[in-house]
Amino acid sequence: MPRVNAEHKEERRAQIIAAARTCFARAGFHRTTLQDVFAEANLSAGCVYSYFKSKEELVFAIAEQRHQDERAAIVEGSSAQDPIEGLRSIAQRFAHDYLGEDGLERRLIAIQTWSESVLNPALLASVLEGVEAPMRQIAQLIRRGQAFGKLSTKIDPEATARTMIAMLHGFILQKLWEPNLDPAAGLAIFERFLDSLSVPSDSRR
Amino acid sequence: MPRVNAEHKEERRAQIIAAARTCFARAGFHRTTLQDVFAEANLSAGCVYSYFKSKEELVFAIAEQRHQDERAAIVEGSSAQDPIEGLRSIAQRFAHDYLGEDGLERRLIAIQTWSESVLNPALLASVLEGVEAPMRQIAQLIRRGQAFGKLSTKIDPEATARTMIAMLHGFILQKLWEPNLDPAAGLAIFERFLDSLSVPSDSRR
Amino acid sequence: MPRVNAEHKEERRAQIIAAARTCFARAGFHRTTLQDVFAEANLSAGCVYSYFKSKEELVFAIAEQRHQDERAAIVEGSSAQDPIEGLRSIAQRFAHDYLGEDGLERRLIAIQTWSESVLNPALLASVLEGVEAPMRQIAQLIRRGQAFGKLSTKIDPEATARTMIAMLHGFILQKLWEPNLDPAAGLAIFERFLDSLSVPSDSRR
Amino acid sequence: MPRVNAEHKEERRAQIIAAARTCFARAGFHRTTLQDVFAEANLSAGCVYSYFKSKEELVFAIAEQRHQDERAAIVEGSSAQDPIEGLRSIAQRFAHDYLGEDGLERRLIAIQTWSESVLNPALLASVLEGVEAPMRQIAQLIRRGQAFGKLSTKIDPEATARTMIAMLHGFILQKLWEPNLDPAAGLAIFERFLDSLSVPSDSRR
DNA sequence: GATGAATGAGCCTTCATTCAT
DNA sequence: TATGAATGAAGGCTCATTCAT
Numbered sequence: 001m002p003r004v005n006a007e008h009k010e011e012r013r014a015q016i017i018a019a020a021r022t023c024f025a026r027a028g029f030h031r032t033t034l035q036d037v038f039a040e041a042n043l044s045a046g047c048v049y050s051y052f053k054s055k056e057e058l059v060f061a062i063a064e065q066r067h068q069d070e071r072a073a074i075v076e077g078s079s080a081q082d083p084i085e086g087l088r089s090i091a092q093r094f095a096h097d098y099l100g101e102d103g104l105e106r107r108l109i110a111i112q113t114w115s116e117s118v119l120n121p122a123l124l125a126s127v128l129e130g131v132e133a134p135m136r137q138i139a140q141l142i143r144r145g146q147a148f149g150k151l152s153t154k155i156d157p158e159a160t161a162r163t164m165i166a167m168l169h170g171f172i173l174q175k176l177w178e179p180n181l182d183p184a185a186g187l188a189i190f191e192r193f194l195d196s197l198s199v200p201s202d203s204r205r
Numbered sequence: 206m207p208r209v210n211a212e213h214k215e216e217r218r219a220q221i222i223a224a225a226r227t228c229f230a231r232a233g234f235h236r237t238t239l240q241d242v243f244a245e246a247n248l249s250a251g252c253v254y255s256y257f258k259s260k261e262e263l264v265f266a267i268a269e270q271r272h273q274d275e276r277a278a279i280v281e282g283s284s285a286q287d288p289i290e291g292l293r294s295i296a297q298r299f300a301h302d303y304l305g306e307d308g309l310e311r312r313l314i315a316i317q318t319w320s321e322s323v324l325n326p327a328l329l330a331s332v333l334e335g336v337e338a339p340m341r342q343i344a345q346l347i348r349r350g351q352a353f354g355k356l357s358t359k360i361d362p363e364a365t366a367r368t369m370i371a372m373l374h375g376f377i378l379q380k381l382w383e384p385n386l387d388p389a390a391g392l393a394i395f396e397r398f399l400d401s402l403s404v405p406s407d408s409r410r
Numbered sequence: 411m412p413r414v415n416a417e418h419k420e421e422r423r424a425q426i427i428a429a430a431r432t433c434f435a436r437a438g439f440h441r442t443t444l445q446d447v448f449a450e451a452n453l454s455a456g457c458v459y460s461y462f463k464s465k466e467e468l469v470f471a472i473a474e475q476r477h478q479d480e481r482a483a484i485v486e487g488s489s490a491q492d493p494i495e496g497l498r499s500i501a502q503r504f505a506h507d508y509l510g511e512d513g514l515e516r517r518l519i520a521i522q523t524w525s526e527s528v529l530n531p532a533l534l535a536s537v538l539e540g541v542e543a544p545m546r547q548i549a550q551l552i553r554r555g556q557a558f559g560k561l562s563t564k565i566d567p568e569a570t571a572r573t574m575i576a577m578l579h580g581f582i583l584q585k586l587w588e589p590n591l592d593p594a595a596g597l598a599i600f601e602r603f604l605d606s607l608s609v610p611s612d613s614r615r
Numbered sequence: 616m617p618r619v620n621a622e623h624k625e626e627r628r629a630q631i632i633a634a635a636r637t638c639f640a641r642a643g644f645h646r647t648t649l650q651d652v653f654a655e656a657n658l659s660a661g662c663v664y665s666y667f668k669s670k671e672e673l674v675f676a677i678a679e680q681r682h683q684d685e686r687a688a689i690v691e692g693s694s695a696q697d698p699i700e701g702l703r704s705i706a707q708r709f710a711h712d713y714l715g716e717d718g719l720e721r722r723l724i725a726i727q728t729w730s731e732s733v734l735n736p737a738l739l740a741s742v743l744e745g746v747e748a749p750m751r752q753i754a755q756l757i758r759r760g761q762a763f764g765k766l767s768t769k770i771d772p773e774a775t776a777r778t779m780i781a782m783l784h785g786f787i788l789q790k791l792w793e794p795n796l797d798p799a800a801g802l803a804i805f806e807r808f809l810d811s812l813s814v815p816s817d818s819r820r
Numbered sequence: 821g822a823t824g825a826a827t828g829a830g831c832c833t834t835c836a837t838t839c840a841t
Numbered sequence: 842t843a844t845g846a847a848t849g850a851a852g853g854c855t856c857a858t859t860c861a862t
Contacts, residue, residue, distance in 0.1 A: 008825095009825095028321075028323075029235075031324065033851080033852060033853085034853060034854080035853090038828095043826080043827095044826060044827045044828060045828065045829095045853090045854075046854095046855080046856075047826050047827070049853095049854070054853080055852095055853070108323060111320050112320055114316060114378055114381075115233070115316050115319070115320030117382065118233075118381050118382070119233045119236065124382065127382060128382050128383070155394075156393075156394075159390035159391060159393065159394050160394060162379065162394075163372060163375075163394040163398075165375060166371070166372050166376050166391065167368060167371050167372050167375055169379075170370060170374040170375040171371050174367065174371060176319075176323050177322065177323075177329065177336060178333070185361065185364040185367070186364070186367070188364065189364050189367075192360070192401070193368075193398060193401070195401075196397065196400075238835055240835070249843060249844045249845055250837075250838085250846095251838085251839080252842075254836095254838080258837095259836080259837085260837095418846095419846095437734060440645035441734065443832085444831080444832065444833085445830095445832090448849095453847080453848095454847060455833075455834090455848080455849065455850095456833095456834080456835075456847065457847050457848070459832095459833070459834080460847080464833085465831095465832070518733060521729060521730050521733060524730070524788060525643070525726050525727055525729070525731075526643075527792065528643075528723060529643045529646065534792065537792060538792050538793070565807070566800060566803075568800070569803065572789065573782060573785075573804040575785060575789070576782050576784075576785025576786050576788070576801065577782055577785055579781075579784065579785040579789075580778075580782055580784040580785040583781070583784050584746070584780070586729075587746060595771065595773075596774070596777065596781070598771075598774065599777075599778040602770070605811075606808065606810075606811030648857080649856075649857060649858085658823095659823045659824055661821090661859085661860080662822050662823070664857095664859080665821070665822080670856095670857065670858095
């Protein structure tokens with residue numbers, strides 16, 4: 001029995017995924033050949049194929065990984081005591097990860113995934129879950145904010161959450177198109193948006 | 206006679222672009238083969254090639270057409286007397302075109318174009334112009350609204366315009382992922398957002 | 411409209427099939443690469459693929475062609491007045507085509523087809539029809555021979571036909587294994603076999 | 616201890632050959648991958664490779680095994696006192712092994728081997744020996760039958776033996792194509808054929 | 821001896837593009 | 842101008858074989 005265990009396999013998987021992310025971010029899913037990935041990962045075709053049985057599966061694995069990361073980000077925010085702080089925390093976390101200077105690869109993978117998802121049901125399911133999980137958490141935080149009297153009860157938690165997500169996604173696109181865009185301006189708007197949802201008496205910051 | 210030729214050429218171009226849009230919406234840029242387009246357009250390979258000298262050029266032409274349509278939409282909105290009404294009009298026009306039930310093809314083409322643009326400088330230039338032209342118009346309307354005392358002078362016209370666009374794009378993505386999504390809820394939020402930008406005394410509608 | 415008509419297409423098809431037969435006879439279905447066929451046919455990959463949409467289809471087309479040829483051979487024999495002469499004629503025709511010195515390619519294709527047919531239902535159907543059509547014709551001739559009092563009524567026409575086919579196939583195998591084998595000896599045996607089926611009074615030759 | 620090792624090695628070899636036969640019968644030589652064989656044998660790649668140094672060698676070993684079995688069958692028949700009984704015994708033994716309901720795997724291996732042998736000199740040598748050894752034995756029996764006055768001296772012992780083998784092989788093919796075929800009818804014909812070779816006075820059974 | 825992860829040459833197939841008619 | 846048969850480079854994927862453990 002060779003000295004290869006589950007841990008080694010997990011490392012290889014990660015190595016392949018990392019290489020694929022690099023390639024996909026550089027050239028997109030379709031323009032990236034698997035040869036590119038093999039070269040980037042320093043692995044042979046056969047080896048990569050023993051971990052992912054098609055290019056599609058590799059694409060899917062990368063989408064899944066993205067959503068796992070996002071879920072982790074949300075859990076953090078949801079644990080905040082103050083729901084407003086929770087919202088702010090989630091927004092900042094996402095803004096940092098996706099709009100920050102280090103987020104380029106993430107952004108590039110994101111848009112590829114979005115674009116691919118509309119033509120690939122399996123990917124769509126993954127993207128949907130990745131979008132809806134945060135949406136539910138945000139709506140939940142809003143509801144808690146309303147219960148605590150900190151957010152206006154006139155707003156619809158679901159629609160508001162949806163809008164927040166829309167703004168984030170829209171900013172991701174803009175940051176891709178204009179790499180020098182300062183995400184701070186966007187965040188400021190977001191704060192103002194949050195404020196607009198707050199109960200009048202509570203105008204702050 | 207040259208007029209007839211020019212007209213005929215323009216018709217053929219339109220016919221090819223329409224066929225390509227249909228194909229691209231159905232299967233994406235990369236999964237669509239030019240033979241698919243030839244079949245959809247009922248034209249031969251050679252004929253299509255005499256109008257577009259590569260697949261890339263066809264993709265580019267479609268992106269351009271998209272932005273021409275959008276520019277037309279904006280001009281309408283900018284001509285409104287009341288800047289707030291102008292903003293609302295632009296928002297509704299975009300919402301109708303991109304979020305309505307008939308907008309599916311447009312949405313599919315849009316996301317393909319966005320995704321492609323980050324890897325294709327020529328396309329990026331086209332997309333950028335298509336995004337920034339509306340943004341400038343909206344910022345201009347906001348500035349006029351501020352000048353008329355209808356919008357708070359505390360807001361940054363550019364950042365706000367950027368946010369409006371971001372929300373629209375984000376909703377386009379969501380409508381692609383959840384085709385049954387009712388954009389009305391999102392629009393309501395948008396209205397509330399607009400309201401939040403208005404001067405306090407002026408709470409309306 | 412280019413100067414290409416149905417006739418031209420039929421010629422190309424034949425050209426490809428001929429090249430494929432040559433390759434398959436030389437190296438077998440599995441060891442033959444399509445590149446080999448392209449080279450032998452002096453055609454590009456794309457061109458061949460516009461006539462046969464997979465390697466399997468090419469294999470199938472060759473099996474079909476074989477059976478069409480055989481059917482033609484049978485029709486000849488069936489038209490003979492004397493049923494015994496008809497049987498002899500069919501046997502000689504098959505012996506000439508499959509056991510003669512020019513029949514090497516045919517034999518090689520035959521055994522490849524047989525071997526492949528047991529693992530490929532579509533091919534099996536083709537082979538079965540190719541075997542059973544002659545079998546039916548032979549049985550029919552035997553029955554006519556019995557009716558004319560020239561063949562013993564004790565023999566089962568179907569089983570006898572089956573046995574004649576079995577002998578032919580078996581000789582094809584032997585001729586493949588021993589290329590110098592003289593098929594005349596086999597034919598002589600066949601004659602003796604025919605005699606053994608004849609009514610006693612009629613011992614001849 | 617060396618005895619144990621040799622025994623163990625022989626067992627492993629047999630285990631591998633059995634697994635390979637199963638796979639080859641299921642999918643043919645070419646469609647069977649060695650990984651299929653590893654799985655069927657429950658052995659690792661390295662282990663199998665220490666017994667057979669290539670796929671081709673495995674194929675060859677299987678062909679050899681087949682002929683060893685056949686030789687055993689013949690020895691039995693040759694030991695009969697009565698040459699006619701000896702012929703009948705050999706025929707029945709082969710018919711049972713290759714045409715019986717349990718003979719499917721054997722038939723499938725046989726046709727694969729035949730087909731492969733025409734393209735593989737080493738295999739051809741093995742097949743030839745496998746075919747000619749029985750043929751010689753049968754011819755010998757016929758000659759004994761003639762010497763004993765039980766078979767017509769007009770027949771050519773070699774050609775007749777060859778014909779008997781041809782019939783058997785032909786029936787094997789037919790049984791592969793029509794699995795429900797009852798070989799009894801064929802055997803009856805064979806008996807009649809044998810009878811036809813007998814001296815007239817001796818019409819029996 | 822046994823393991824099985826890894827290798828990489830090479831196969832089948834696709835499709836953007838060309839050009840003789 | 843229009844046709845569509847033909848091209849051929851290149852991509853996804855397989856699988857016989859090796860070798861460090």
